Amino acid sequence: MQPLSIGLIGDYNPGVPAHVAIPQALDLAADVLGCTVRTEWLPTEQLTSDLSERLAAFDGLWCVPASPYASMDGALRGIRFAREQARPFLGTCGGFQHALIEYARNVLGLIDADHAESNPETSLPLMVALECALLEATGTIVLQSGSRVAALYGQSEVVEAYHCRFGLNPHYEVLLTDTDLRISGRDTGGEVRIVELEGHPFYVATLFQPERSAFKNHAHPLITAYVGAVLEQCAGTPASAGAAAWNAG
Secondary structure: OOEEEEEEOOOOOOOOOHHHHHHHHHHHHHHHOOOOOEEEEHHHHHOOOHHHHHHOOOOOEEOOOOOOOOOOHHHHHHHHHHHHHOOEEEEEEEEHHHHHHHHHHHOOOOOOOOEOOOOOOOOOOEEEEOOOOOOEEEEEEEEEOHHHHHHHOOEEEEEEEEEEEEEHHHHHHHOOOOOEEEEEEEOOOOOOOOOOOOEOOOEEEEEEHHHHHHHHHHOHHHHHHHHHHHHHHHOOOOOOHHHHHHHHH
């Protein structure tokens, strides 16, 4: 079997723990599923034009932490491709933030939706500084009953690790009402921490960094389900209990 090819949307920096963890986390998940994964970094400055052929070469895409990106437009192009072309997608930390911006701009038509970190003067600050920065922090997340993410975890609450300072502006959460981008996890204060896209093979974005589980040599359920969805889409047959749970959600 050919290795699964996963493109990592982001600007690699060996000093960023998440960037070190992500390939390890994917390998751990692949070991559980009996497959192999090949990763390739996709610098955001190289995604600023129509690169559909290049992106189409990947079986899955992951928008990684460490924003602001060298090119926000490049990151948004990569996310949009995954959403529109049904490529299994995972977005963590900065990937979560920009997945929401991409959806607001290109699906909801809110072209001014922006990130207060990179554009503090924006008229529509979809992403704003958290009241309490989550730097090297852990927190409890309450999963939405009946969500696909809850099925993947197999429990109603989880504890996850963060390294972020920005998140969804609570004033704009209402924009997601009655859309296909569903809220599937909140912190104990009620703020959005996980979203999932209905009608997509696999599309999950988390403000936390599940990849950090690799430092404990632990295969994370979300990452395993993500790799399972990539494997299933490539093979055309169910690849794992995680992928099956996603499809049944």
